[in-house]
Amino acid sequence: MALPTGNMSRLYATVVKETIPMKYKITVRSRGTHPPEEIKQLLKNKVNPGEIDVGVNMLKSLNGGVLIETNSIEEIEVLGKEIQAKCGDELEAHIHRLRKPRLIILNVPEDINTTNIEDAIIRQNPDLNLKKGSMVAKFTYVTKRKHRNAVVELRADTRKTLIHKKIKLGWQICRTDDYITASKCFKCSWIVEGK
Numbered sequence: 001m002a003l004p005t006g007n008m009s010r011l012y013a014t015v016v017k018e019t020i021p022m023k024y025k026i027t028v029r030s031r032g033t034h035p036p037e038e039i040k041q042l043l044k045n046k047v048n049p050g051e052i053d054v055g056v057n058m059l060k061s062l063n064g065g066v067l068i069e070t071n072s073i074e075e076i077e078v079l080g081k082e083i084q085a086k087c088g089d090e091l092e093a094h095i096h097r098l099r100k101p102r103l104i105i106l107n108v109p110e111d112i113n114t115t116n117i118e119d120a121i122i123r124q125n126p127d128l129n130l131k132k133g134s135m136v137a138k139f140t141y142v143t144k145r146k147h148r149n150a151v152v153e154l155r156a157d158t159r160k161t162l163i164h165k166k167i168k169l170g171w172q173i174c175r176t177d178d179y180i181t182a183s184k185c186f187k188c189s190w191i192v193e194g195k
Contacts, residue, residue: 023057024076025096028083029065032090036061039091043068046086047079054079101159102138102179108150109170114140117150117169124168134158151179 030039040059043066049056056079058069070076076095083093105117112120114137122130135154142148154162166173 024070024073026068026076026080027062027065027094027096028068028091030090031092036066039066042087042090043083047082049079052078052082100153101156102151102153103159103162104177104179105150105152105167106147106175106177107172108140108148108174109172110148112150112169117152120169121167128161130158130161
């Protein structure tokens with residue numbers, strides 16, 4: 001019997017994204033000393049989700065605040081503006097944003113730094129069809145073996161284009177990979193994913 005070959009190259013993140021719907025959240029905290037129940041009551045009195053066409057999936061008390069969840073980023077942004085407009089003197093709203101992925105570029109030449117790495121990648125790799133502003137260089141560092149690496153933050157579609165590719169930088173061909181740091185908790189000795 002032959003093995004199925006249709007979906008063998010799918011990433012774990014894409015499979016999970018298809019099965020679990022995205023949730024968009026906003027945290028509302030008091031500028032003073034209002035407990036969560038008073039924050040909820042204040043929101044219910046001053047903000048009407050029906051008037052601004054926002055469907056609220058969840059309204060939950062947190063330690064010192066309230067968590068609100070909706071179905072789309074547009075609804076969260078409209079709700080955040082409405083809270084700021086009507087309750088801005090008493091409450092502050094913070095929209096939860098997804099972190100952009102980071103990529104490490106290995107063995108970067110000495111003349112490439114955080115200010116010119118994006119231009120160099122775009123100019124020397126026209127086959128990748130990258131646009132200006134699709135990545136932001138965060139920092140470079142030197143390893144114990146004297147290899148110089150660069151870390152860039154980019155959009156998800158740019159990450160898919162560059163991941164595990166060899167890109168040309170100066171006179172070198174550099175490999176790319178996901179930049180994941182694991183910091184150790186010295187209190188209990190567990191490895192915790194950080195940054």
